Structures are given as C-alpha cells and as structure tokens.
Amino acid sequence: MSRVLPAARTVVVFGLVLQAAGFVKVLVVANFFGTGALLDAYYLALIIPTFAAGVAAGMMQTSFIASYVTAKSRGAIEAAHRLAGFALTWSVLALALVALLSMLGRDAAMGLVALGAKTETRLQLQQVFVPLVWTAPLLGLADCGAMLLNAEGRFSLAACAPLLNAAVGTLVLALWRDSGAAALVWSLVAGLIAQAAMVLLAIRGARVPLRPVLSLPAALPGVFAAVALPVLISTILGNVVLSILQMISARAGVGAVSSMAYASRLHNALIQAVVLSASVVLLPHFARLNAEGRTVELRENLERVFAAALLFSIGSVALVAVGGPRLVAILLQRGSFTAADADLVSAVWLALTTGLLGATWSIFLARLFQAQHRAWVIAGMTGVSVVLNVLLALALRPPLGVIGVALANSLAYLVVMGLYHWRARHTLGPILSRVTLVFAAKVLAGNLAAYWVASAAPGWLYPIAPGWLMCLQVAAVVIVNVLLARGAPLRLTPRAVLQL
Secondary structure (H helix, E strand, O other), X not given: OOOHHHHHHHHHHHHHHHHHHHHHHHHHHHHHHOOOHHHHHHHHHOHHHHXXXXXXXXXXXXXXXXXXXXXXXXOOXXXXXXXXXXXXXXXXXXXXXXXXXXXXXXHHHHHHHOOOOOHHHHHHHHHHHHHHHOOHHHHHXXXXXXHHHHHOOOHHHHHHHHHHHHHHXXXXXXHOHHHOHHHXXXXXXXXXXXXXXXXXXXXXXXXXXXXXXXXXOXXXXXXHHHHHHHHHHHHHHHHHHHHXXXXXXXXXXXXXXXXXXXXXXHHHHHHXXXXXXXXXXXXXXXXXXXXXXXXXXXXXXXXXXXXXXXXXXHHHHHHHHXXXXXXXXXXXXXXXXXXXXXXXXXXXXXXXXXXXXXXXXXXXXXXXXXXXXXXHHHHHHHHHHHHHHHHHHHHHHHHHOHHHHHHHHHHHHHHHHHHHHHHHHHHXXXXXXXXXXXXXXXXXXXXXXXXXXXXXXXXXXXXXXXXXXXXXXXXXXXXXXXXXXXXXXXXXOHHHHHHO
C-alpha cells in the first residue's frame, strides 16, 4: 500500500490540473449562454455522438489495448502496429456510420433524444443536431488515439491533448460569441480537431505507423469473447445511464438539461480527478495481492480504502452544502447566467454529491472484481444501475424536477454500492472491522457538527465579506476532516500525506 499512495497522489494532482483547465470553457459558456433552450439542445444533440464514442473507447480499452501491449512485450511489433491500425480505422469508420445514420434519420433521432422536451428546445435542436452528430468520429479518434499513446507510455502527451482542445474551443467561442448556436458548435469542432491532430502527431512521434487496416487480426475474436464482452456491456450500459438521465431531465423544463450539465461538470471533477485516478492505481495493486493469494492484506487494504472513500465523500457533501451555492455564484453568475440559474445548479450539485460515497466505493470494488477477472459481476451491477436510475428518475422527476433526477442517480449509486459490498464480502469475508464502523460514526458526527458551525457562522460573524465567510466555512469542514483522518484506520497526518 505504501507504493500505491504516492502514485495515487501523482495522478490525482495531475487530474485536478486537467479538470481546472477544462473548466475554463465552462465558465465562458455560462457567461455567454447561461441556461436555456439553446444550451439544452446542444447537450441533447451530443447524446448520440458521446454515447457512440464512449462505446468505441470502451472497445478500444478492453479488446485492443491489452492485446497491443502483450504483442509489443513479446517483440511482435508489426502485429501490434497492425492491431493499432485496425482499432483506429474501424473506430473512426463505425462512428462515421453512426453519424451518417443519425443524419439520415434525424427526425426519429431528434424525437428520441428530445422526448418530452419543450417546443423551444426542439426548435433549437433542429439547428445544431446534424453538425454535432458529426463530432462522433472526431471524439472517437481523439479518445482512442489517446489510449494508444498511453499504451506507448506517452502519458503526458495523451493528457495534454484535452488541454489544447479546451484552449482552442474557448478561443473560438470567445471570438464567435455573437453567433449563438454556431459558436457552440464550431468551438467544439475546432477543439476536437486540434485535440485529434495533436494525438495523431504524437502517435507518429512514437513511431507507430498510421495506416488504415480493414482486416480483423486473427487473435482478436478470442480476446474479445473472453475479456472484452462483459466490459463492453458495462461500458454501453454506463453510457446509457447518462443518456437516459439527460433525456428525463429535458422533461423538467427549459434549462433543466443545461443545469444538470453544469452540476455534473462540477461533480465529475471530483469523480474523474480523484476517484477514477486513484482507482487506476488501485487496480494493479489489487491484482497483485489477489494473484499472490494475500487475502488478509487485501482485506486490510480495502478497509483503509473504504475509510478514505467515506471521509472524502462525507466531507465533500458537507463542503458542497456549505460552500456550493456561493462557489457556483462566484464562478458562474455573470453575463447570461442568473442568480436563479446559480441556485438551481448548486441544488443539483448537492443532490449529485449525496451519492458520492456510493459512486466511489462502487468504482473501487469494481476494480477489485476486475482484478479477480470477474467482469460479468461488473456488467450485472451496471445493468441493475440502469434499471434503478430509470425507475427512480421517472418517480422523482415530477415532484422535484431536475433535482429529483440527480437525487435518483445518487440513490441508485448507494443501492449498487450495497450490492457490490455484499458480493465482495461473500468472496473475501468481512471487510469492515469494528474500528471502521466507529470511524464512520465519527465522520458523520464530525461533519454534521462542522456543517452546523459553518451554517451558523454568518450570524456570528456579521458583518463579514462573503468571500472571507466562504473561506472560513470551508476551513471549518476541512479542519474537522483532517483531524478525523489522523485516527484509525487511516492514521494520516498532513505531513505524512505530503511525504507520500
């Protein structure tokens, strides 16, 4: 575990930098467009290309990358390059076909993604749908090419390509701000072209030939059937959840989809920068302990990981509850983004954050089952997640609007977390000891106390500048959680964390 933590810290810090840089474009979009029918239509039009590109990236990661790395490690360089060419060629061709079919059947496709949306949103969707579905090949080329760069060990280049995307997209958006829908569409296209170009140049720099390959490599079908199929199913279902939640959000009224998008961007910054980055490091660690039969040590590591996930998640809920509304107002409330928009986005963000523990622990346990080569467990859990998300969102959207859709996602994560934990306990035995249960009680009590103090602070400190007040409120929550981290089972001090 001591070797895992430094690596986790490195990838988390780098992930935070990328998230912060990518958020700049979000600020510009909020300033120029706020929330409304145009932005709702923009996000609805992206459902099909992002879903298709996500599936292509899932296939690339599960079916091709492992085979590519294995071939290179065995000295079969030509076979590896042929596999890379096949993967990139068919990813782009398949996504181009998706775009073509979506364009030809645009009436049916728009009716599907905008089911239940208001008339104003549907009218805006007609303007942006066709050009945005053609972003699918660019998305696939950028994502799949980045995975190939990672397989070549060019991690920094793969990570910097999205930064170029954000920079170019923000520049185009700023220059064309008065063009309305065209500014949104062409800023995205320009950013993706820049990202894909950088990825392709980096691949050439890695001495990987960029030749179209249409014939299927002989070893691929067996690998796909044994490994990739259940993970591919999980990828498809995971993307289905996101798409369905967006479509249900559209029924909550004009501005609901874009409000969910802003809140999801804030929420996913934590998921992607911290949770997913850490899970990438945990996967090989879990795989090594599992392969060596060190079950006791694996359980001990899982217990500490759960304690860290609990502290991170509950602390995040307290922070968002205390500082979320003011932070959203500071970041986004200017130009076309109103105070009412800020209130709605902060409420949706808090609703999403209540499911952070469920999401975090589910992702970490999914890495455990992945290390144990039990991919069908992950596929089954993802299927349960789809059903729960749909049923809960349909039930909670009428009384609560888009906040209900976000809350449905959180409740679904918590249920799936319980199922994952039950399966892990069945496999490994008890994971959480009495020490961790006591720690959980302390975390809940400590953060409730910190929230109460932070909520009462405005009355105690009046008059005080809003910025200073938010800093003091956040400090109250952070100090409590730092003190909690010093106890068992984490036993982390600030100095120890910095020295990891």
